[in-house]
Amino acid sequence: MKKILALLTVVMVVVFVGCGKEKEVKTTEKVYVIGTNAEYPPFEYLENSKIVGLDPDIMEEFSKRMGFQYKWANMNFDGLISALQTRKVDIIIAGMSISDERKKYINFSTPYISPAMCYIALKTSPMTTIEDLENKRFGIELGTTEEDIVKKVPGAVIVPFSGHTAALFALKSGKIDSMLLDATVAKKYLENNPDLKTVVTVEGENKAMAFNIEDVELKDKFDKVLKEMMEDGTIDKLKAKYGI
Numbered sequence: 438m439k440k441i442l443a444l445l446t447v448v449m450v451v452v453f454v455g456c457g458k459e460k461e462v463k464t465t466e467k468v469y470v471i472g473t474n475a476e477y478p479p480f481e482y483l484e485n486s487k488i489v490g491l492d493p494d495i496m497e498e499f500s501k502r503m504g505f506q507y508k509w510a511n512m513n514f515d516g517l518i519s520a521l522q523t524r525k526v527d528i529i530i531a532g533m534s535i536s537d538e539r540k541k542y543i544n545f546s547t548p549y550i551s552p553a554m555c556y557i558a559l560k561t562s563p564m565t566t567i568e569d570l571e572n573k574r575f576g577i578e579l580g581t582t583e584e585d586i587v588k589k590v591p592g593a594v595i596v597p598f599s600g601h602t603a604a605l606f607a608l609k610s611g612k613i614d615s616m617l618l619d620a621t622v623a624k625k626y627l628e629n630n631p632d633l634k635t636v637v638t639v640e641g642e643n644k645a646m647a648f649n650i651e652d653v654e655l656k657d658k659f660d661k662v663l664k665e666m667m668e669d670g671t672i673d674k675l676k677a678k679y680g681i
Contacts, residue, residue: 469507471496472526474514476600478625479679480532491679492530495549498671502662513599515580518543521649528659529647532619534582539647544656547663548643549672552681554586555623556636558615559608564636573614576604582642583617605630621681 473492475481481490488509500507510526517533520526521543535545558564564573572592577584579597587593596613598604605626607613618626620638627633646663648656666672 467505469505469527470510470525471507472510472512472517472520472529473531474517474600475511476514476602477532477619477622479621479681480619481530491550491675491681492532494675494678495666495672496530498666498675499659499662502665503658513580514578515599517580518647521647524649527649527652527655532622532644533647534642535645536582536585536642539582542650544648544650544653546646546648546656547660547667548645549663549667550676550681551641551643553620553638553641554583554617555620555638556615556617557608557623557626557633558636559611560632560634562614562634562636564615567637567639570615570636574612576607576613576616578604586639587617608633621679624680 473481473488475483475488475490477490479490481488481492483489488511493509496507499505510520512520514531517526517529517531518539521529529543533539535548539545556564556567556570564570567590570590570593572594573590574594574596575587575590576596576598577587578601579599584595587595596604596607598607601616601618601622604613604616608616609630609632615636619641623635627635646659648659663672
């Protein structure tokens with residue numbers, strides 16, 4: 438009888454230990470931290486304190502198809518790449534343009550959108566052509582590739598800002614003359630600010646998600662699913678939802 442009781446005790450211990458391990462695995466499951474800058478409608482913006490837009494919808498679709506959980510890390514755009522390098526975030530999805538300089542430090546996914554770009558100004562401004570932009574002051578968000586494009590304008594004066602919202606206030610108060618934005622973003626800004634206009638539209642850049650330079654396998658997994666989403670029309674449907 439004692440031997441039977443002892444055996445049962447051992448079995449119960451093994452069962453409880455096994456259950457404990459199973460529970461531990463579930464609670465330590467990887468939760469991806471997604472870095473973004475929610476000041477860029479319709480790509481990502483705040484609505485009732487929630488991050489919404491094209492990029493959040495795309496990330497939610499990834500989550501459903503790949504079966505992972507995630508949380509957002511909303512920060513200034515110029516802090517995103519360093520956060521990725523130091524692994525404070527796992528992935529960036531923030532309307533980020535692909536550039537050769539950035540490729541030195543991070544990995545990009547397959548591009549999922551390539552919008553045109555617009556120079557905007559106050560409606561009272563006499564500017565109507567690319568030549569009119571010469572020797573003007575441009576509000577540029579720190580860390581973006583917009584600066585590289587604006588520098589091609591003769592005599593352009595770059596005025597840096599921590600975000601597009603701050604640059605927009607400066608434009609409306611006359612501290613700068615123009616801003617360069619993705620056409621889809623410019624459209625949203627003009628809808629909400631009837632005192633603004635588009636001066637001229639120029640060629641845009643490819644945009645993609647970004648991964649740590651060492652996370653090649655993770656990038657490849659996302660690229661595989663992104664390809665499926667592009668081929669089955671999901672990306673186009675989400676873009677249409679936001680008028681892109």
